[in-house]
Every structure is written in structure tokens, then in C-alpha cells.
Amino acid sequence: MRRGLSLSALFAALTLFACSKTSEPPVAEAPPVAEPVVTEQDEMIGRGEAIAETACASCHAIGAETESPHPYAPPFSLLDQVVDLGTLKQTFTEGINTDHPDMPNWQFDQIDIDGLVAYLESVQAGASE
Numbered sequence: 001m002r003r004g005l006s007l008s009a010l011f012a013a014l015t016l017f018a019c020s021k022t023s024e025p026p027v028a029e030a031p032p033v034a035e036p037v038v039t040e041q042d043e044m045i046g047r048g049e050a051i052a053e054t055a056c057a058s059c060h061a062i063g064a065e066t067e068s069p070h071p072y073a074p075p076f077s078l079l080d081q082v083v084d085l086g087t088l089k090q091t092f093t094e095g096i097n098t099d100h101p102d103m104p105n106w107q108f109d110q111i112d113i114d115g116l117v118a119y120l121e122s123v124q125a126g127a128s129e
């Protein structure tokens with residue numbers, strides 16, 4: 001019984017604490033118009049960019065760069081001249097497996113693949129022309 005008592009005392013203290021928290025005056029919220037509009041597409045591109053930075057940038061030029069750190073790795077901005085971006089999702093789903101021994105063979109989650117491909121499409125040199 002002692003144990004039960006001390007537990008309920010603790011619970012009461014916690015409740016008090018929680019109540020004192022909520023009785024603070026609310027913090028003014030920024031008007032919704034000030035929020036930047038982030039579309040689902042932007043989020044996917046951002047996800048892909050983060051993956052490219054960590055997993056690909058050691059060999060491939062990412063972003064608008066056209067010179068890759070690895071001499072044989074195609075710059076991502078020129079990738080549509082090397083591969084069909086439309087079939088790239090399929091390729092990534094099966095696990096990239098080029099003949100080149102330098103190119104690691106990954107297995108990505110579908111959402112990461114979608115992000116990567118969205119990102120790659122967004123950085124194609126000819127994409128906005």
C-alpha cells in the first residue's frame with residue numbers, strides 16, 4: 001500500500017507540473033502566410049539531395065556541377081545523357097548494378113528511391129530549358 005501511495009503522490013506532482021506548464025500564456029504564433037510553401041515534391045527532392053550528398057557525392061558531381069570526383073562517374077546534372085531517367089526507379093529498386101566495380105550496389109527503400117530520382121530529375125542540365 002505504501003508503494004501505491006507514493007506512486008499516486010508522484011502522479012499528483014506530475015499533474016501539478018503539467019498544469020502549471022499549460023497555464024503559461026500561449027506563445028504568439030507566426031501568421032500562416034509567413035510559412036514557406038514546401039510541396040511534397042520539394043520534400044522528395046530534399047530527401048534525394050541528402051542521400052546524394054552522403055552516398056554519391058564522393059564519386060559523382062551532384063547539383064549543377066559537371067566535373068565528378070571520380071573520372072568515370074557521370075555528373076548527375078548530365079545523367080539523362082547516359083541513362084534513361086524514366087527507368088532509373090526500376091534500376092534502383094533492383095539495386096544498381098553497373099559493370100563498373102567502383103560503383104557500389106545499394107538497396108534503397110522505395111521512398112528514398114523516389115526522392116533520389118526526383119532529385120536527379122531536378123538537377124538535369126536540360127531540365128529547365
Ligand code: HEC
Pocket residue numbers: 051052055056057058059060070072073074079082083096098099100102103104106116
Ligand atoms: C565509389 C564511387 C561511386 C559512388 C559512391 C556512386 N557511384 Fe554511381 N557511378 C560510379 C561510376 C564509376 C559510374 C560509371 C559506371 C559505368 O560506366 O559502368 C557510375 C554510374 C552511375 C550511374 C549510371 C549507370 C549506368 O548504367 O550508366 C548512375 C545512375 C549512378 N552512378 C548513380 C549513383 C547514385 C544514385 C549514387 C549514390 C546513391 C552513386 N551513383 C554513387 C561511381 C560511383
